[in-house]
Structures are given as C-alpha cells and as structure tokens.
Amino acid sequence: MTKAPEGWEARGPRPMNLFRRFEFTRYSETRRFLDALAELSARVGRHPQNINFGATYVNITLEVAEGESEAPWSELAQQINALTEASGER
C-alpha cells in the first residue's frame, strides 16, 4: 500500500485492509450514507469486507486479498469519501 486514501488507515500486512470510521450527528444521516454506500457498491460491483454501524457511526473495512491489486480498493475508498459530502458526516 503506497499511501492510504484520506482518512483511511492501512492495516495489514496479509491480507491488507483499509479501515475508516465515519461519524454522523443523527441516524437519518447515517442511514443516507449507508444507502448511498450500498448503491455505490452495487454500481461498481465491489463490496466492503465488513460494515459495522450504529445510530451515528459506520466503520468500514475493505479487504485487499493477497496478490490482488490495491488500486480498485483505494479508488472505492475515495468514492466512499465522496459520499460523505452529500450525507452530512461531521
């Protein structure tokens, strides 16, 4: 992993994961973000390995399997970041 996308933490080394926690001020914003994330994943055909959420937070783990290129996961991380601009992350 050359450099993790803005706000993401590279965890590894095998498999290499990208992790980020997003926090929101209310559930409706969390919900909007989760829905947008599901749509994004369906559109790009690439899904987080794990999503852990409560009323006002969402923790996302992207898993880069051994031997797999990290580029599309890094791109997905950036696309997820872009979603927060629309969903009111604090």
Place this chain on the structure above:
Amino acid sequence: MTKAPEGWEARGPRPMNLFRRFEFTRYSETRRFLDALAELSARVGRHPQNINFGATYVNITLEVAEGESEAPWSELAQQINALTEASGER
C-alpha cells in the same frame, strides 16, 4: 430477561443485550434482509444498538438499557426473525 426469543442470545447483565447472527447464501439475500430491517426499524421507531455485516452474514445487537422494559426489544427480535422468512436466511 425471562427467555430470549428464538435464536437470540441474552448477554448481560448491565446493560442487557440481545444478540443474534443471521447467515445467508448470497449477498443479494443479505441486502434484502438489511433493507427490510431498516424499514422495520423506521416503522417501529426502534433501532439496534449495533449491526455488523459482511457479504453473507448480519450480526445484530439490541440493547435493553438499565431500567427499561425488555418487552419491546423482545418483540423487535421476533419481528426481525420474521423478516428472515422472506429473505432466505439459510
């Protein structure tokens, strides 16, 4: 907690939580279950304390706060169970 609803594990004692893991055969079924769960939560105005999911599983934790009645949470657990009949839990 008198008796946990079918498939749920009571974890406690303070706060008392109800926990259940649901497993699915494919992501589309997991997705359908998650969407139905979000609709159910919005309808009853009661949300799980935590939802942790990947492609083919969903772990749900319901938190019964100290001094709060367990009845509505137990009812929510049963309503969540009913959702799986429609979403193909294995």
